[in-house]
Amino acid sequence: MLGYQNKMLRIDLSNKTYSTEPLNMDWAEKYIGGKGLAIKYLYEELKPGTDPFSEHNKLLLMTGPFTGTPVPCSGKLAIASKSPATGTILDCSIGGHSALKIKYAGYDAVMFEGKLDKPGYILIEDDKIEFKEASDLWGKGSHETETILSAEYGKEASILSIGPAGENLVTMSCINSDYYRQAGRGGIGAVMGSKNVKAIVIIGTGGVKVNDIENTTKRLSEILREDTTSEENMFIYEDGTTAFLEACNDGGILPKRNFSDTTDENWTKYNGEVLLQYRKGKRGCGSCGLGCGNFIKIGDAVCEGPEYESIAVAGPNAGIEDPQAIVKANQVADDVGLDTISAGDVIIYAMEMTEKGIYDFGIRFGDKEKYIEYLKLMAKKEGIGADLALGVKKLSEKYGGEDFAMHVKGLEYPQYEPRGSWGMSLAYAVSDRGACHMRAYAPNDEVFEASIPPYTAEGKGKMVVDLAVYNAVKFSLILCDFWPLGMDRMAELMTLITGKEFTEDDMNEVAMRVIHIARAFNQREGFTRKDDTMPKRLVNEALKSGPAAGQKIPQEAFEKMLDDYYAVLGWNNDGIVPDEILTSL
Amino acid sequence: MKIKVLLRGFLVKYFNGEKERVIEVEDGLSARQVVERLGISIEHKSFGFVAVNGMRVMIDDQLKDGDELKVYPRLSGG
Amino acid sequence: MAVKRLKFKKENCIGCQLCMQACSGMHEGAYTPSKARLTIESYYDKGGDLKFEKHICTLCGICEKECPFEAITVDEKVSVDFDKCTGCGICAEKCPQDVISIREGKAIICDTCNGDPYCVKLCPHGALQYV
Numbered sequence: 001m002l003g004y005q006n007k008m009l010r011i012d013l014s015n016k017t018y019s020t021e022p023l024n025m026d027w028a029e030k031y032i033g034g035k036g037l038a039i040k041y042l043y044e045e046l047k048p049g050t051d052p053f054s055e056h057n058k059l060l061l062m063t064g065p066f067t068g069t070p071v072p073c074s075g076k077l078a079i080a081s082k083s084p085a086t087g088t089i090l091d092c093s094i095g096g097h098s099a100l101k102i103k104y105a106g107y108d109a110v111m112f113e114g115k116l117d118k119p120g121y122i123l124i125e126d127d128k129i130e131f132k133e134a135s136d137l138w139g140k141g142s143h144e145t146e147t148i149l150s151a152e153y154g155k156e157a158s159i160l161s162i163g164p165a166g167e168n169l170v171t172m173s174c175i176n177s178d179y180y181r182q183a184g185r186g187g188i189g190a191v192m193g194s195k196n197v198k199a200i201v202i203i204g205t206g207g208v209k210v211n212d213i214e215n216t217t218k219r220l221s222e223i224l225r226e227d228t229t230s231e232e233n234m235f236i237y238e239d240g241t242t243a244f245l246e247a248c249n250d251g252g253i254l255p256k257r258n259f260s261d262t263t264d265e266n267w268t269k270y271n272g273e274v275l276l277q278y279r280k281g282k283r284g285c286g287s288c289g290l291g292c293g294n295f296i297k298i299g300d301a302v303c304e305g306p307e308y309e310s311i312a313v314a315g316p317n318a319g320i321e322d323p324q325a326i327v328k329a330n331q332v333a334d335d336v337g338l339d340t341i342s343a344g345d346v347i348i349y350a351m352e353m354t355e356k357g358i359y360d361f362g363i364r365f366g367d368k369e370k371y372i373e374y375l376k377l378m379a380k381k382e383g384i385g386a387d388l389a390l391g392v393k394k395l396s397e398k399y400g401g402e403d404f405a406m407h408v409k410g411l412e413y414p415q416y417e418p419r420g421s422w423g424m425s426l427a428y429a430v431s432d433r434g435a436c437h438m439r440a441y442a443p444n445d446e447v448f449e450a451s452i453p454p455y456t457a458e459g460k461g462k463m464v465v466d467l468a469v470y471n472a473v474k475f476s477l478i479l480c481d482f483w484p485l486g487m488d489r490m491a492e493l494m495t496l497i498t499g500k501e502f503t504e505d506d507m508n509e510v511a512m513r514v515i516h517i518a519r520a521f522n523q524r525e526g527f528t529r530k531d532d533t534m535p536k537r538l539v540n541e542a543l544k545s546g547p548a549a550g551q552k553i554p555q556e557a558f559e560k561m562l563d564d565y566y567a568v569l570g571w572n573n574d575g576i577v578p579d580e581i582l583t584s585l
Numbered sequence: 586m587k588i589k590v591l592l593r594g595f596l597v598k599y600f601n602g603e604k605e606r607v608i609e610v611e612d613g614l615s616a617r618q619v620v621e622r623l624g625i626s627i628e629h630k631s632f633g634f635v636a637v638n639g640m641r642v643m644i645d646d647q648l649k650d651g652d653e654l655k656v657y658p659r660l661s662g663g
Numbered sequence: 664m665a666v667k668r669l670k671f672k673k674e675n676c677i678g679c680q681l682c683m684q685a686c687s688g689m690h691e692g693a694y695t696p697s698k699a700r701l702t703i704e705s706y707y708d709k710g711g712d713l714k715f716e717k718h719i720c721t722l723c724g725i726c727e728k729e730c731p732f733e734a735i736t737v738d739e740k741v742s743v744d745f746d747k748c749t750g751c752g753i754c755a756e757k758c759p760q761d762v763i764s765i766r767e768g769k770a771i772i773c774d775t776c777n778g779d780p781y782c783v784k785l786c787p788h789g790a791l792q793y794v
Contacts (some may be wrong), residue, residue: 069694070684070785097680104695143710155706155716156697179710207687207695217688221784224681228788231595232631232658237677237788243594247660250636281713283705284677287684289787291677295713302711448633448660450617450644485663547640 003065013113033064034478066102072289092183102206114516166193180304211499242272263546313344319365336379339343345412461564586650678705682782
């Protein structure tokens with residue numbers, strides 16, 4: 001199949017050697033690339049019970065057949081491993097330009113194995129691979145690291161780096177690129193840190209061959225105009241993800257004060273209209289057809305962003321309304337290398353614990369200065385940061401407040417309140433990497449939609465399966481979230497680029513395989529229905545404000561949604577993938 | 586009844602680029618009926634949801650005099 | 664009739680480099696931005712400022728003037744006569760936009776895709792225009 005380089009680069013960090021091998025094209029036909037192919041490789045190569053911080057864990061960078069071509073919105077890179085935060089499979093999706101550089105360097109994928117004996121960075125320059133010293137970079141923030149390496153290698157080099165959080169094995173640490181893009185969740189940065197890899201520098205001067213390139217390029221220019229940049233999709237270029245703030249507030253799913261309520265009457269102080277006044281420019285990823293990035297400067301707060309999640313967690317969910325503080329929180333989290341969502345959720349849990357007098361973490365809702373200070377302490381595991389760096393699951397097991405420790409399997413809750421969108425509680429519970437909004441984006445079908453009732457379990461099992469199917473194949477191609485292309489378009493693009501015929505049914509089959517294999521990985525690690533959970537807050541406490549006022553989710557309703565979800569997928573009532581499916585994967 | 590309609594996203598084209606207008610319609614209309622009066626197709630995949638007085642409602646909910654109706658296009662992504 | 668030229672509006676650029684992919688795709692048989700006949704970059708200078716760099720052929724005609732072998736003609740587009748071009752590299756040196764490469768002994772210069780530039784076709788928000 002064209003589009004692929006048919007090559008994986010395997011780097012042995014322990015012995016400082018490397019080799020290349022053909023990409024497994026049987027697997028590529030079944031899983032395509034990105035999320036799906038990465039999980040397949042790790043399913044086959046990682047033994048169950050592997051310690052995520054040991055040299056036996058692997059870090060896999062995976063592109064797809066579209067990467068490096070003018071398929072719009074194809075600039076994302078999947079980075080996968082076993083999660084140190086949850087022990088599940090973990091796949092992240094990072095924007096920027098590194099995916100394209102890997103492809104232009106000649107590789108579909110890069111697999112990192114073992115660990116360096118001391119801090120270093122890896123240079124991948126086409127077919128030249130070098131192991132470099134990084135003792136002078138170790139300890140520096142991601143931003144300073146990128147500045148230094150960029151000065152040495154030039155603007156065309158893509159740099160993936162970790163901050164002190166990843167170095168200190170904080171299970172909420174991220175991998176950064178282009179200063180402000182992240183592979184954010186599940187502690188992916190800590191895996192890189194455990195391998196003593198401070199950065200990966202990628203220079204690629206080659207190219208990507210596709211089927212019938214001149215006609216394909218013509219067709220892609222048509223698709224860009226007629227589909228990708230059609231007026232319905234332009235909100236993401238015009239406003240970025242700030243567009244979700246008002247919709248979530250009106251929709252009753254914008255969380256307030258550690259998910260204790262929704263609807264912030266002060267939201268107009270930090271909403272898109274306010275933030276975008278400080279916008280200095282727009283940016284997208286490589287091959288982007290839309291351009292969601294807002295480069296914002298308010299005083300000394302500088303960030304490409306903040307995105308919806310980062311605004312909500314450092315804003316209403318923390319009792320903060322100062323837009324400059326919200327932007328600063330994002331900037332600091334990026335630089336020290338922390339996931340804004342998980343780190344923010346820990347801080348707001350700590351705020352509630354302090355306010356309730358259960359344990360004094362020394363911070364209350366609204367304390368924007370301490371929020372920033374605590375991010376820095378968490379990254380270094382210093383002072384109160386040593387405790388906070390444990391994450392809400394372990395922290396609540398240690399100090400209490402488990403009912404409002406908002407997480408699933410140890411991954412902290414994204415900023416959509418499930419009592420306002422019941423299907424979201426299911427989506428968070430069954431996501432393959434812990435509480436994640438990107439596996440099945442329930443608000444799309446239950447809130448940002450005209451006639452589906454949000455406060456019922458009826459039909460939600462099927463709804464979440466359909467949403468999970470869509471994202472599973474989309475993130476295996478790998479394409480960006482913000483182009484809502486149909487599965488028929490996905491099949492057309494696969495046929496166009498690879499020269500092999502793909503149909504919509506094929507796309508559905510790929511999606512199902514990906515969902516099954518992610519579950520199979522977790523099942524092998526011991527995860528079952530008992531781990532697909534919902535925090536007690538959602539069961540016991542009714543919301544007080546907004547359209548969902550009075551709503552809480554009865555445990556029976558949640559159990560019914562789980563029953564339905566498993567049944568649609570053909571799993572047993574304990575959420576186990578049966579053998580006949582396992583053997584087909 | 587007088588309804589203040591606010592449009593979001595690309596839907597502002599229905600008001601020639603303006604974001605809000607006050608309109609006069611018969612009493613007891615539903616949100617669906619008002620939206621259809623404006624020429625906006627609810628069946629199209631680009632249609633999102635409606636909120637009355639800052640809170641999401643179902644499309645067939647009834648409006649009353651003085652209500653503020655916000656109409657959203659579909660927001661994809663997460 | 665005025666001659667059309669490529670023009671760049673940085674406010675509309677998102678740094679996607681689809682232009683460079685389209686150019687190389689149409690001329691080199693593979694999507695290879697390093698071989699494109701234009702270069703547009705957006706980058707964060709030390710993370711603090713968003714900057715752009717553009718290198719596009721503006722039909723200034725300097726390559727035609729400087730070529731010692733009269734191998735280059737500039738009218739609505741730049742044409743290089745490969746029978747006359749020796750790959751001496753003077754055009755590349757003198758090009759104020761730095762868009763000329765010498766590959767396999769010949770000068771490689773933007774030819775506006777014969778009046779229908781693909782970089783413009785693949786630019787999402789009209790940062791590149793041919794007017």
